[in-house]
Amino acid sequence: MARAATARAIRPAVRDTAHDGFLTHRNSRWLKIALGLMLFAVLVYALTDAEPRANGGSVAGYLLGTIGALLIVWLSSLGLRKRIVTRGPYSLKGWTSAHVWLGLSLIVVGTLHSGFQFGWNIHTLAWALMMVVILSGLYGIIVYARLPAQLSANRQETTQPQMLEAIRALDRQIDTAAQPLAAAETALVRLSLEKTSIGGNLWQRLSGNYAGDGNGRALAAIQAEVDGQRRAGRPDPALTQILFLLERKAAALAQARRHIGLRARLELWLYLHVPATFALLAALTAHVVSVFLYW
Amino acid sequence: MSEVFRIAIIGSGPAGLSAAAHAARLGLSHVLLEKTGHLSDTIYKYQKGKHVMATPSQLVLRAGGGLPFDAGKRETILGNWSEAAAALGVNVRHDAEVRAISGTGAPIAGSVQKIVTRKRDGSSETKELQRHAPPYRLQLADGAEILAETVILAIGTQGNPNLMACPGGDGRQVQYQLDDPQEYTDEHIFVIGGGDAGIENALGLAADAAQANIVSLVNRSAEFSTAKDANVKALLAARDAGRISILTGTTTRSIEPGWITLDTPDGEVRARCDRVIARMGSAPPRAFVEACGIEFTSNDRLAYPRLSPVFESTAPGIFVVGALAGYPLIKHCMNQGHDVVEFINGNRDLKPADEPILEAKFRGLAPAGRPDGLSVADWLEHLRGRVSILNGMSPLQMREFMLDSEVRAYRAGEIVFERNAPGSSLFGVVEGEVRVEVDPTNPAITVPLGAGTIFGEVGLISGRRRGATIRAGSDCILVEIARGAALKLMSAVPAAGREVTRITTTRSLQQIFKSGLTPDDLAAIIETAKVETIRAGQAIINEGEDGDDIFIIRSGSMVVEKSIGGKPVFLSYVPAGSYVGEMTVIDGGKRTATVRAAVKADVIRLEGARFRDLLAAKPDLLARLRADMATRTSLNSFIESKKDGFRGVVDMYTGVANFLVDQGLGEATDVLLIDEKLCVGCDNCEKACADSHDGLSRLDREAGRTYAHLHVPTSCRHCEHPHCMADCPPNAIHRGPTGEVYIDETCIGCGNCQRGCPYGVIRMDKLPPKKPWLLSWLLFGSGPGPGEPDKAWRYKHTPKGVEAPKKAIKCDMCAGQSGGPACVRACPTGAAIRVSPEQFLSVALLDRGAG
Ligand SMILES: Cc1cc2nc3c(=O)[nH]c(=O)nc-3n(C[C@H](O)[C@H](O)[C@H](O)COP(=O)(O)OP(=O)(O)OC[C@H]3O[C@@H](n4cnc5c(N)ncnc54)[C@H](O)[C@@H]3O)c2cc1C
Ligand code: HEM
Ligand code: SF4
Ligand code: SF4
Ligand code: SF4
Numbered sequence A: 001m002a003r004a005a006t007a008r009a010i011r012p013a014v015r016d017t018a019h020d021g022f023l024t025h026r027n028s029r030w031l032k033i034a035l036g037l038m039l040f041a042v043l044v045y046a047l048t049d050a051e052p053r054a055n056g057g058s059v060a061g062y063l064l065g066t067i068g069a070l071l072i073v074w075l076s077s078l079g080l081r082k083r084i085v086t087r088g089p090y091s092l093k094g095w096t097s098a099h100v101w102l103g104l105s106l107i108v109v110g111t112l113h114s115g116f117q118f119g120w121n122i123h124t125l126a127w128a129l130m131m132v133v134i135l136s137g138l139y140g141i142i143v144y145a146r147l148p149a150q151l152s153a154n155r156q157e158t159t160q161p162q163m164l165e166a167i168r169a170l171d172r173q174i175d176t177a178a179q180p181l182a183a184a185e186t187a188l189v190r191l192s193l194e195k196t197s198i199g200g201n202l203w204q205r206l207s208g209n210y211a212g213d214g215n216g217r218a219l220a221a222i223q224a225e226v227d228g229q230r231r232a233g234r235p236d237p238a239l240t241q242i243l244f245l246l247e248r249k250a251a252a253l254a255q256a257r258r259h260i261g262l263r264a265r266l267e268l269w270l271y272l273h274v275p276a277t278f279a280l281l282a283a284l285t286a287h288v289v290s291v292f293l294y295w
Numbered sequence B: 001m002s003e004v005f006r007i008a009i010i011g012s013g014p015a016g017l018s019a020a021a022h023a024a025r026l027g028l029s030h031v032l033l034e035k036t037g038h039l040s041d042t043i044y045k046y047q048k049g050k051h052v053m054a055t056p057s058q059l060v061l062r063a064g065g066g067l068p069f070d071a072g073k074r075e076t077i078l079g080n081w082s083e084a085a086a087a088l089g090v091n092v093r094h095d096a097e098v099r100a101i102s103g104t105g106a107p108i109a110g111s112v113q114k115i116v117t118r119k120r121d122g123s124s125e126t127k128e129l130q131r132h133a134p135p136y137r138l139q140l141a142d143g144a145e146i147l148a149e150t151v152i153l154a155i156g157t158q159g160n161p162n163l164m165a166c167p168g169g170d171g172r173q174v175q176y177q178l179d180d181p182q183e184y185t186d187e188h189i190f191v192i193g194g195g196d197a198g199i200e201n202a203l204g205l206a207a208d209a210a211q212a213n214i215v216s217l218v219n220r221s222a223e224f225s226t227a228k229d230a231n232v233k234a235l236l237a238a239r240d241a242g243r244i245s246i247l248t249g250t251t252t253r254s255i256e257p258g259w260i261t262l263d264t265p266d267g268e269v270r271a272r273c274d275r276v277i278a279r280m281g282s283a284p285p286r287a288f289v290e291a292c293g294i295e296f297t298s299n300d301r302l303a304y305p306r307l308s309p310v311f312e313s314t315a316p317g318i319f320v321v322g323a324l325a326g327y328p329l330i331k332h333c334m335n336q337g338h339d340v341v342e343f344i345n346g347n348r349d350l351k352p353a354d355e356p357i358l359e360a361k362f363r364g365l366a367p368a369g370r371p372d373g374l375s376v377a378d379w380l381e382h383l384r385g386r387v388s389i390l391n392g393m394s395p396l397q398m399r400e401f402m403l404d405s406e407v408r409a410y411r412a413g414e415i416v417f418e419r420n421a422p423g424s425s426l427f428g429v430v431e432g433e434v435r436v437e438v439d440p441t442n443p444a445i446t447v448p449l450g451a452g453t454i455f456g457e458v459g460l461i462s463g464r465r466r467g468a469t470i471r472a473g474s475d476c477i478l479v480e481i482a483r484g485a486a487l488k489l490m491s492a493v494p495a496a497g498r499e500v501t502r503i504t505t506t507r508s509l510q511q512i513f514k515s516g517l518t519p520d521d522l523a524a525i526i527e528t529a530k531v532e533t534i535r536a537g538q539a540i541i542n543e544g545e546d547g548d549d550i551f552i553i554r555s556g557s558m559v560v561e562k563s564i565g566g567k568p569v570f571l572s573y574v575p576a577g578s579y580v581g582e583m584t585v586i587d588g589g590k591r592t593a594t595v596r597a598a599v600k601a602d603v604i605r606l607e608g609a610r611f612r613d614l615l616a617a618k619p620d621l622l623a624r625l626r627a628d629m630a631t632r633t634s635l636n637s638f639i640e641s642k643k644d645g646f647r648g649v650v651d652m653y654t655g656v657a658n659f660l661v662d663q664g665l666g667e668a669t670d671v672l673l674i675d676e677k678l679c680v681g682c683d684n685c686e687k688a689c690a691d692s693h694d695g696l697s698r699l700d701r702e703a704g705r706t707y708a709h710l711h712v713p714t715s716c717r718h719c720e721h722p723h724c725m726a727d728c729p730p731n732a733i734h735r736g737p738t739g740e741v742y743i744d745e746t747c748i749g750c751g752n753c754q755r756g757c758p759y760g761v762i763r764m765d766k767l768p769p770k771k772p773w774l775l776s777w778l779l780f781g782s783g784p785g786p787g788e789p790d791k792a793w794r795y796k797h798t799p800k801g802v803e804a805p806k807k808a809i810k811c812d813m814c815a816g817q818s819g820g821p822a823c824v825r826a827c828p829t830g831a832a833i834r835v836s837p838e839q840f841l842s843v844a845l846l847d848r849g850a851g
Helices: A025-047 A059-076 A078-083 A092-114 A122-155 A160-177 A183-194 A202-207 A214-232 A237-268 A270-293 B014-026 B074-088 B196-206 B229-240 B286-291 B330-344 B355-362 B376-386 B395-403 B457-462 B483-492 B494-513 B519-528 B582-587 B608-617 B619-645 B647-662 B684-691 B752-756 B774-780 B791-797 B843-850
Strands: B004-010 B030-033 B098-103 B107-118 B124-132 B136-140 B145-153 B188-192 B214-218 B244-247 B251-256 B259-264 B267-272 B275-278 B318-320 B405-410 B415-417 B426-431 B434-437 B446-449 B469-472 B476-481 B530-534 B539-541 B550-555 B557-564 B567-575 B594-597 B601-606 B671-675 B700-707 B710-714 B733-735 B741-743 B763-765 B807-809 B832-835
Touching: A025 A059, A025 A092, A059 A078, A059 A092, A059 A270, A078 A092, A078 B774, A092 A122, A122 A237, A122 A270, A122 B700, A160 A183, A160 A237, A183 A214, A183 A237, A202 A237, A214 A237, A237 A270, B004 B014, B004 B136, B004 B330, B014 B030, B014 B074, B014 B330, B030 B145, B098 B124, B098 B286, B107 B286, B145 B330, B188 B196, B188 B267, B196 B214, B196 B229, B196 B244, B196 B275, B229 B244, B318 B330, B355 B376, B355 B395, B355 B405, B376 B395, B376 B426, B395 B405, B395 B483, B457 B494, B476 B483, B483 B494, B494 B519, B494 B550, B494 B601, B494 B619, B519 B608, B557 B619, B557 B647, B567 B619, B567 B647, B582 B608, B582 B619, B601 B608, B608 B619, B619 B647, B647 B700, B647 B710, B684 B700, B741 B807
Parallel strands: B004 B030, B004 B145, B145 B318, B188 B214, B188 B275, B214 B244
Antiparallel strands: B098 B136, B107 B124, B136 B145, B251 B259, B259 B267, B405 B476, B415 B469, B426 B476, B434 B446, B434 B469, B530 B601, B539 B594, B550 B601, B557 B567, B557 B594, B671 B710, B671 B832, B700 B710, B733 B741, B763 B807
16 A cells, blocks of 8 residues: 555654755864864874884874774775665765865874884885875865866756767768768768767877867868869758768767766776775785784 | 447447446347447557556456456457457447437426537637437447447547648548557658647657658647657757758648648648648547536536436436546446446446445444444445535545545544645544644644534645644544545535635635634635636736735745846745735835746735735734734845845846746755756766665756756656646555655556656656675676666566566655655765755855855
């Protein structure tokens, strides 16, 4: 049967309807906490007099080291939180907010923990990997702040499947319109139909430079031919129709490619951030184990 | 024309076929007349392979002649029926459309049927028709005539498609239905009609370029105003892609083999044409039915024929069953086909098949003084006699009504419903009394409602939350009437409709103005109160004009605008259950702002003069209104103050507000918005939705409109009066306890809700197979990972041979999940929020513009 109708005023689940981004979530709560944590780390470092000099082995060092290690483990768990959808209240936005600010505070906590004793060893490797993760995260924040508005503006209310469908539809039209053409011209048109990859390779996605792709070459060649015919008199209408279609395809391709490129840039840094996280976790384990073994 | 049949059955749907099969089994002389060339046209037209459902499951099947019926594929069911009909020797006549039915006997004294026809200009015309006694003469479209003593009308509610009226419109190349768009290749096809059906047909014909059809769509008006946005967009995209040509502002002049002639805005055009598909809507069968001497319960669009307990209409000897009688499920139809033949055959004591369902509803209940309880028929009579708005119902109507209603006993002090609970059902007090807690701060202040009265009407009309807590004042018995049944009731019994309106008006005034107003205080005002329906966009108050009427918004919503520097600036959004127009009553002067309907709305207009009298008598009320007014004025001046320094901000605020109102937010109660300045396109919202809802996402993030980076994705808005609910045969769509509109598992997959939703948020789909546990994906990469599994994976992991029905799938607002909407929780950047329009269309929006 249907869910029993109830007459009780069940309060809808409490939800976050605040319209603010993750950086300023809840009045920048996590920024404040992170600042507090950094201040605490600096104070611990400055006020405890470690002999012979500050390092991870002192009391202060242990304290900061423990905080740092726990933070790293917790920061890594964002990947799980993001993917396991539970029914209870949580806010991934709150998690991201805490992740970003506490992650940044690790620069201070982790570095002070080291007591600036760097060398070619597993300990410094762990520190370096941590910095790689953090700096890539920082880059991610910059990307997250700048690209979404561009992504939205470029979309103009079309979805990615619609963009791809529009290109396929143009291909069908180009194919039909090319029927009356001569063999040499058809070969040019085939460049557009067969030698055009929408997304292209990674480099093309990131740079947005698709110079020399099939459609571009076909367009340039047909354009030149039509221009030539124009100078001579009336251009072949079948060819001008093709030119028009190729131009439309070029515009459609440009939009789809900007879209794909922006999405790649929004995602790509995670391919450094996450593997580096795994490496960091391994190095961190080695660092901790070795410290306790060779004590 | 020698034979007079005992029974002529018109229409071979489940109702008519069951009746004919039963007549055949009983050996009664009969004929089954079917308009088309096959049996059961409505089911025949279901999409291929549709899984037909046999709901309600508690209802026993009493198929005439033992006709088989079980849930299964459309093809199987139709096949079984054809076989059974042939085996039973049902006398079917195909291609036999009945055009008129008239009695051939003597005129029946005093039996005159009044037929009111409404014209487009709003005027109406009344014709009188003298009924004649049976036998009846049935005139067929091909001119043949048939005589029968009794007639069973089982023609369903499909009606007839509107026909092409131009010369050649009856030609062979004109068709009114498109079963399979893949059937046609290399043809010049014209689709006539720019509604959803026409657009979908045109798109279907042009979908595959390999079919090489040349498709044109002809629309009479310049706009596609009746079609869904998504369809119009797809159509325009198809035109831009060169797959379809569109002719707007165009009508058909004539059709001849191979050619069509059109009147376009640029003059006459003659074009090659092999096939015309006319999709110009259909006319409901009501006119035909009325012309047979059958009266309807009212002039309302929702009204059904007036019937006796044995399905006999006001024309003696003509019986009406099936969807046309108000029972849209196949099982009901078949049962009635069986029962009506039993009745005609003299078995007048037969209990209807739904008797056990009704019995269950009354089980364990006993009215005062009758500790042993009552029979179903007596119970129905008891309810009808007790509750004033039910007085005008017939026993058959009571039965149907009761199927959608519940009777319950409450102990003194028990809560019936609480303030702010969602709910749109209407309650009637059968015995005892209830108490209304009118003051939220003091539950001791109550107003009693005695036996016979109704309550809950505000939720019924406005679709918003309950305005007061109601408790049983003594031990009592209440009947709860679902919204659909209540609307049917109001249309079937006009007096009930008027009564509900009167009570709603009084109570909504009491609720809105509080201040201890009694019905007596309000009597004078109510007398002059008028309920008006306002079109979307129409203004009820114009800035700068005189006027001091006050308006209560009963349903729909309004936007308030003020002209600043020559441009209209959005001031605020006013939802149903509030009032506007108080300023001039209190302070005099001219109207200071314009109030327009955001969506089609119902308002109650109260005369200013009467209202002023009331204010003079009730200083509390005046104080209250002044307080409300102060808040509104301060908002106005806040916005006006911004306009000098922050002109851009105010413009943006107005722009965004207007955009949202255009997107239908005026009728939404809860809407998903995405700030595209924050959205990184990770689609985690969709994945979370799928993972918390059987693996199917109920939102399409990218689709939908965007303005100033504010995006309204395709996801349910939980409308005040959900369009999707309007025409659901098993009544499977409900509003849940937290205000969500959800579909329960009785959905039969007919797709009516999908067609009804103007926002295109309902999809029809099968549940995908279960995914392996997420951790095994994380660790070993098994399974498709988070989110909706792709088609290939679904196909591969669906057990073969098991038929799963496609059902309607939509957002349920994550009701029952203590964390609230999963899509919002799972957004890493805070781009996605789910809010009510009044929450969002407020100063918060101004801040957004500024930020
Ligand atoms: C897409 C869709 C899916 C559905 N799925 C289900 C489901 O899964 N389960 C369920 O229980 N219900 C379902 N329904 C509802 C159900 O199909 C109908 O309510 C039911 O068919 C009504 O039966 P009926 O006998 O009253 O009329 P109909 O089935 O409409 O039959 C009427 C017949 O009368 C004929 N006729 C009409 N006028 C004339 C005339 N003047 N002369 C002669 N013949 C005439 C018509 O051609 C037709 O064959 C669905 C409805 C739709 C639209
Ligand atoms: C040692 C420190 C850190 C670790 C171990 C860490 C680890 C992770 C992990 C495991 C993810 C999940 C990625 C995914 O599953 O998609 C993630 C996401 C992310 N991290 Fe970090 N991170 C660290 C520091 C930082 C810092 C300093 C920043 C920012 C300044 C940052 C910004 C982000 C962002 C923006 C995301 C993406 C959130 C999303 O889109 O879901 N991280 N991080
Ligand atoms: S499905 Fe459509 S009509 Fe129904 S409540 Fe949602 S948005 Fe409104
Ligand atoms: S509220 Fe729940 S059901 Fe609705 S779209 Fe969001 S996640 Fe899906
Ligand atoms: S989860 Fe948030 S950021 Fe990701 S796609 Fe959805 S709205 Fe955009």
